[in-house]
Amino acid sequence: MNEITVIKCETVGKGKIRVSFDTGLSCLLYRGEMKSLDICEGGMIDALTYQRMIEEVLCKRARRRAMHLLEQMDRTEAQLRDKLKAGEYPKECIDDAVMYVAKYHYIDDERYAANYVRNAQSKKSRMRIRQDLMQKGVAKETIEAALEEEYVSDEENQIRELLTKRKFDYKTADEKEFRRTYSFLLRRGFKANDILRVMKYEEPYYLT
Known part of the structure; x- marks a missing residue:
């Protein structure tokens, strides 16, 4: 050339x-x-x-x-x-x-993943955090190592805290409010069975 x-x-x-x-x-x-x-x-x-x-x-x-x-x-x-x-x-x-x-360690996917898990676990499920990190291009093995090392949250307690913040009361919630809250928690990556258990519902007829 x-x-x-x-x-x-x-x-x-x-x-x-x-x-x-x-x-x-x-x-x-x-x-x-x-x-x-x-x-x-x-x-x-x-x-x-x-x-x-x-x-x-x-x-x-x-x-x-x-x-x-x-x-x-x-x-x-x-x-x-x-x-x-x-x-x-x-x-x-x-x-x-x-x-x-x-x-010079200005970029480090292991550090990024660990920090992300540490900061997000109070608001997001393990599954949602895994999905987020995959979308950010972090390698699967790096994600799993970070989750194993850093994720300590009790997901049912997380659900309870989120329900409290949303002022959800299963005794007074109508179908519309239930669906909206249930969908919100699903989007956060929580398992359906965990959500329903914490919301004190057997699976409602309108989710079958």
Whole structure:
């Protein structure tokens, strides 16, 4: 690969240009970066300039972006990758940025999962926490280890506390209120039998 052709340059706002190359790469560059690299639509750059753009411009910026995202809030590796991908960074720059922050433990899925279980268990069931962490891209074995280590809640007590907060009284609840409360607890991931037992109901006719 001696020379690379710049196929298209498209303004996307805030001084950013989406630059497409005949290598298949498409990335975002600032006007100043394009000028320093002598990149323009229809022009050509040599392989060394192309590699310098990736390593010295895009990868360095991806690292800074990753650090900024993690300063805002703790994230899983999958969440961080999704954010960087949305910023149109090349895959090799995303990989480099993730390796960089992981090296200094700025990102750690085991820590994230443990903290999530610890903080969420007063409001959510074990099943719901497992589902949440899976959606956040945490590996199954990491989730199970965190649940085993951190989850200590009594789910029936959790249900009682949630019913108290909602001021639910099984003696006066009508069908509409029962259904609404029952569905709310199901969405939290609690088991139907546990919910009904705490709500002091045998399964009502309108749930059969």
